[in-house]
Amino acid sequence: MQFTLKVWRQADREATGDFVTYPVDDISADTSFLELLDILNERLLARGDEPIAFDHDCREGICGTCGCMVNGFAHSHERETTLCQLHMRSFTDGETIIIEPWRSRAFPVLKDLIVDRSAFDRIIQSGGFIAICAGSAPDANATPIPKEAADRAMDAAACIGCGACVAACPNAAAMLFTSAKIAQLASLPQGHPERIERVKKMVSTMELSGFGSCTNHGECEAACPKGISVNFIAKLNRELIRAALWG
Amino acid sequence: MLDAKIPAGPIEQKWDTHKFKLKLVNPANKRRFHIIVVGSGLAGASAAATLAELGYDVSVFCYQDSPRRAHSIAAQGGINAAKNYQNDGDSIYRLFYDTVKGGDYRSREANVYRLAQVCNQIIDHCVAQGVPFAREYGGMLANRSFGGAQVSRTFYARGQTGQQLLLGAYSALSRQIGLDKVKMHTRHELLELVVVDGRVRGITTRDMVTGELGSHAADAVVLATGGYGNVFYLSTNAKGCNVTAAFRAYQKGALFANPCYTQIHPTCIPVTGEHQSKLTLMSESLRNDGRIWVPKNKGDTRPPDHIPEAERDYYLERRYPAFGNLVPRDVASRAAKGVCDEGRGVGPGGLGVYLDFSEAIERLGKAAIAEKYGNLFQMYAKITADDPYEVPMRIFPAVHYTMGGLWVDYNLMTTIDGLFAIGEANFSDHGANRLGASALMQGLADGYFVLPYTIGDYLARSGNNPQDTTDGEFQSSREAASARIAKLLTIKGERTPDAFHRQLGKLLWDTCGMSRNGPGLETAMAEIPKIRDEFWQNLKLAGSPDGLNQTLEKAGRVADFIDFAELMVIDAHHRTESCGGHFREESQTEEGEALRDDDKFSYVAAWERSDNPAQPTLHKEPLTFEHVLPSTRSYK
Numbered sequence: 001m002q003f004t005l006k007v008w009r010q011a012d013r014e015a016t017g018d019f020v021t022y023p024v025d026d027i028s029a030d031t032s033f034l035e036l037l038d039i040l041n042e043r044l045l046a047r048g049d050e051p052i053a054f055d056h057d058c059r060e061g062i063c064g065t066c067g068c069m070v071n072g073f074a075h076s077h078e079r080e081t082t083l084c085q086l087h088m089r090s091f092t093d094g095e096t097i098i099i100e101p102w103r104s105r106a107f108p109v110l111k112d113l114i115v116d117r118s119a120f121d122r123i124i125q126s127g128g129f130i131a132i133c134a135g136s137a138p139d140a141n142a143t144p145i146p147k148e149a150a151d152r153a154m155d156a157a158a159c160i161g162c163g164a165c166v167a168a169c170p171n172a173a174a175m176l177f178t179s180a181k182i183a184q185l186a187s188l189p190q191g192h193p194e195r196i197e198r199v200k201k202m203v204s205t206m207e208l209s210g211f212g213s214c215t216n217h218g219e220c221e222a223a224c225p226k227g228i229s230v231n232f233i234a235k236l237n238r239e240l241i242r243a244a245l246w247g
Numbered sequence: 248m249l250d251a252k253i254p255a256g257p258i259e260q261k262w263d264t265h266k267f268k269l270k271l272v273n274p275a276n277k278r279r280f281h282i283i284v285v286g287s288g289l290a291g292a293s294a295a296a297t298l299a300e301l302g303y304d305v306s307v308f309c310y311q312d313s314p315r316r317a318h319s320i321a322a323q324g325g326i327n328a329a330k331n332y333q334n335d336g337d338s339i340y341r342l343f344y345d346t347v348k349g350g351d352y353r354s355r356e357a358n359v360y361r362l363a364q365v366c367n368q369i370i371d372h373c374v375a376q377g378v379p380f381a382r383e384y385g386g387m388l389a390n391r392s393f394g395g396a397q398v399s400r401t402f403y404a405r406g407q408t409g410q411q412l413l414l415g416a417y418s419a420l421s422r423q424i425g426l427d428k429v430k431m432h433t434r435h436e437l438l439e440l441v442v443v444d445g446r447v448r449g450i451t452t453r454d455m456v457t458g459e460l461g462s463h464a465a466d467a468v469v470l471a472t473g474g475y476g477n478v479f480y481l482s483t484n485a486k487g488c489n490v491t492a493a494f495r496a497y498q499k500g501a502l503f504a505n506p507c508y509t510q511i512h513p514t515c516i517p518v519t520g521e522h523q524s525k526l527t528l529m530s531e532s533l534r535n536d537g538r539i540w541v542p543k544n545k546g547d548t549r550p551p552d553h554i555p556e557a558e559r560d561y562y563l564e565r566r567y568p569a570f571g572n573l574v575p576r577d578v579a580s581r582a583a584k585g586v587c588d589e590g591r592g593v594g595p596g597g598l599g600v601y602l603d604f605s606e607a608i609e610r611l612g613k614a615a616i617a618e619k620y621g622n623l624f625q626m627y628a629k630i631t632a633d634d635p636y637e638v639p640m641r642i643f644p645a646v647h648y649t650m651g652g653l654w655v656d657y658n659l660m661t662t663i664d665g666l667f668a669i670g671e672a673n674f675s676d677h678g679a680n681r682l683g684a685s686a687l688m689q690g691l692a693d694g695y696f697v698l699p700y701t702i703g704d705y706l707a708r709s710g711n712n713p714q715d716t717t718d719g720e721f722q723s724s725r726e727a728a729s730a731r732i733a734k735l736l737t738i739k740g741e742r743t744p745d746a747f748h749r750q751l752g753k754l755l756w757d758t759c760g761m762s763r764n765g766p767g768l769e770t771a772m773a774e775i776p777k778i779r780d781e782f783w784q785n786l787k788l789a790g791s792p793d794g795l796n797q798t799l800e801k802a803g804r805v806a807d808f809i810d811f812a813e814l815m816v817i818d819a820h821h822r823t824e825s826c827g828g829h830f831r832e833e834s835q836t837e838e839g840e841a842l843r844d845d846d847k848f849s850y851v852a853a854w855e856r857s858d859n860p861a862q863p864t865l866h867k868e869p870l871t872f873e874h875v876l877p878s879t880r881s882y883k
């Protein structure tokens with residue numbers, strides 16, 4: 001197969017970037033999207049050009065490192081797929097593909113397709129945990145947890161923190177990410193003691209980090225490679241009301 | 248001779264006695280000790296969080312943009328513990344027994360016993376952190392089975408157990424970062440260790456965004472940098488996994504143990520072509536419900552549903568009736584290679600066997616299978632464009648885990664004072680073959696419940712270690728790192744780092760992979776120095792040392808892989824017996840099973856660097872077995 005790639009190139013955080021066009025040919029349909037970038041990079045390097053910088057690690061859809069906008073969609077048009085799980089058989093031969101980094105004030109571009117997502121870590125640091133020290137836990141089966149609650153917690157916990165939700169949102173809000181962690185911990189009895197403080201602190205950190213606010217577009221759920229549901233955002237809002245009433 | 252410092256006394260009491268004898272650091276003094284943890288996977292994140300909870304001053308480094316992305320995130324199947332919640336006869340002793348036997352009698356009994364002792368606490372702690380393990384309708388924790396065990400002792404969170412455990416450890420670490428007890432350095436790569444007079448003093452790092460080289464002093468350094476499976480180029484490891492930190496430690500005098508013990512996992516998605524950049528695991532847990540088979544006849548190219556039952560060979564069930572599809576990984580991988588070598592493999596190139604769920608789907612229903620393995624089936628479908636609910640998966644063995652690693656004593660300290668190694672980076676608990684679901688267990692045991700005790704003893708004995716990082720050894724370490732980077736960038740040859748890495752990987756897979764023999768290893772020993780020579784004369788890079796430069800990072804890692812590969816084949820060559828994942832063709836039973844030579848090789852091979860990389864010095868730690876007496880492993 002062959003493609004025309006229009007790729008965002010930006011030397012560093014301060015530089016102004018631009019699209020550069022690269023034709024690539026001789027690509028097998030079984031090649032993954034990141035392997036396509038690998039191949040292009042090998043060719044660029046061979047002729048002495050600097051390869052395109054892009055983030056990736058596990059290449060199996062779980063670490064959340066990869067991600068960029070493909071033809072205007074976070075991780076591409078394919079549903080519930082991370083960029084590393086995308087294969088070129090999902091494109092048509094001869095297609096032009098536009099590739100650019102996540103766009104959000106809270107995620108500054110570091111180079112080419114790589115952005116700084118440390119704002120996500122700061123949200124977790126402010127309250128996305130259960131405060132327990134190693135050694136102090138009771139027996140794991142001491143508190144039965146209904147299967148439905150455990151399953152709901154797991155549905156929320158499946159978030160890989162890739163940032164696609166922010167990139168897809170017209171307001172660049174981080175509500176899906178934040179709500180998934182809050183919903184996970186609020187679904188479990190262990191999470192209850194810190195419930196009020198947690199939602200307040202995480203939401204306030206989120207607001208201070210430069211993310212926009214949620215106006216219920218739902219683009220986040222559509223872009224999420226793990227299919228995290230917007231119902232968790234409703235859950236977050238209920239937790240906030242609860243905190244306002246009882247906090 | 249190497250002293251593993253194994254405490255005296257009955258095995259059941261060793262750890263408790265030892266813990267009592269360990270010196271304690273006064274709580275008020277703990278914050279005066281600075282500990283560096285390199286790595287934020289299960290081992291590193293759990294250790295860093297726990298050390299900070301205890302009151303130490305901790306700094307953590309990782310190469311990813313967030314500690315949550317360490318490769319532990321990719322573990323799928325589960326984590327073992329001897330809870331015996333299933334009432335099926337499990338116990339600490341049985342987990343200990345299975346692990347020593349599974350490791351083919353090449354691990355240290357005392358370490359394994361301790362692992363089995365502390366693992367139950369891991370499950371308690373993780374549940375308390377909010378890890379959403381799978382549960383039964385009554386609200387109790389669910390379990391499944393893994394290879395090499397006849398009890399059901401594996402805890403899991405769908406097919407994402409590593410992710411959930413790591414997010415638990417990451418949340419504990421994040422809490423400490425938020426409290427300012429841990430200083431987190433993401434996108435920082437360790438390039439050198441600073442060692443003076445046999446004691447570690449700190450590390451030299453490169454900020455992968457700015458390119459700046461930095462010095463960090465500490466009273467103790469913990470390496471939790473994971474395994475080196477990527478030396479083979481293609482493996483199930485994440486692309487960034489590397490041997491650099493461990494190999495730098497080796498270069499500075501730490502002993503490297505059993506580098507040739509690598510685990511080839513039987514169930515991975517087969518290679519499709521030259522473009523392939525990594526391999527994807529299909530969790531061992533699938534062997535609970537999937538049946539492995541190939542056609543009985545050579546060259547049978549009919550689609551699987553056209554091959555009648557009578558013409559299928561469920562070769563694991565046939566050869567190992569007691570364990571069936573759940574034999575340990577080394578046995579299952581070799582059996583798969585065997586049937587493919589006979590010409591009965593399936594799929595392109597005949598390098599594959601079927602993993603078939605049709606019977607389980609019929610018995611339990613599609614929904615039940617989807618609930619247990621849904622995300623794995625989805626992952627498979629995305630890569631292959633086949634639907635495993637409809638057609639059997641095609642799988643083939645791939646490099647997955649490395650049992651070898653930095654040699655550590657019972658306290659998890661390397662032979663460099665104050666330098667500790669935990670998780671996959673050390674060699675300690677799995678012998679020559681790791682059983683499924685026990686790496687997560689070991690990483691978290693080391694980080695939450697072992698290292699936090701033993702490191703205190705070291706610090707209490709050795710005291711503070713204040714350092715000036717502006718000159719002396721720190722300065723020469725920065726200069727060495729900077730000179731190496733400059734050298735890599737000025738070669739200006741013709742071949743890319745990836746080209747060298749592929750070449751090295753292929754050589755190792757052919758000569759030091761699933762099966763090994765003397766002449767093959769000798770070829771590798773002759774070829775590797777040539778690859779190294781060419782690398783340093785003909786490498787091509789672009790960009791500058793200042794700023795983000797991924798090819799430069801890659802080149803540094805490949806350079807270390809090449810040097811390390813030499814050590815690996817030397818070790819494989821010297822061990823003329825077969826054991827666990829190390830299969831020497833010269834040493835097999837009539838039925839083709841691995842044949843150990845306990846008289847000659849019942850020891851840990853710990854290598855010390857020498858000026859001639861082709862002649863490292865071998866130190867032996869003898870292994871003695873008082874409880875699980877070596878016999879030929881039988882899974883029949």
Ligand SMILES: Cc1cc2nc3c(=O)[nH]c(=O)nc-3n(C[C@H](O)[C@H](O)[C@H](O)COP(=O)(O)OP(=O)(O)OC[C@H]3O[C@@H](n4cnc5c(N)ncnc54)[C@H](O)[C@@H]3O)c2cc1C
Nearest residue numbers: 286287288289290310319324325437473670671684686687
């Ligand atoms: C696909 C897959 C599935 C698996 N499934 C299971 C399972 O079901 N059960 C099980 O028990 N085991 C499983 N394993 C094995 C297990 O996941 C690993 O052995 C374990 O997670 C390793 O943890 P770790 O903390 O030692 O290292 P890692 O998680 O690999 O972490 C290494 C850390 O070190 C850092 N690092 C590395 N090098 C440097 C450097 N030079 N400078 C700075 N930082 C560095 C990295 O940034 C990272 O933070 C699986 C492994 C794979 C590959």
Ligand code: FES
Nearest residue numbers: 057059064066084
């Ligand atoms: S590289 Fe890990 S999710 Fe894509």
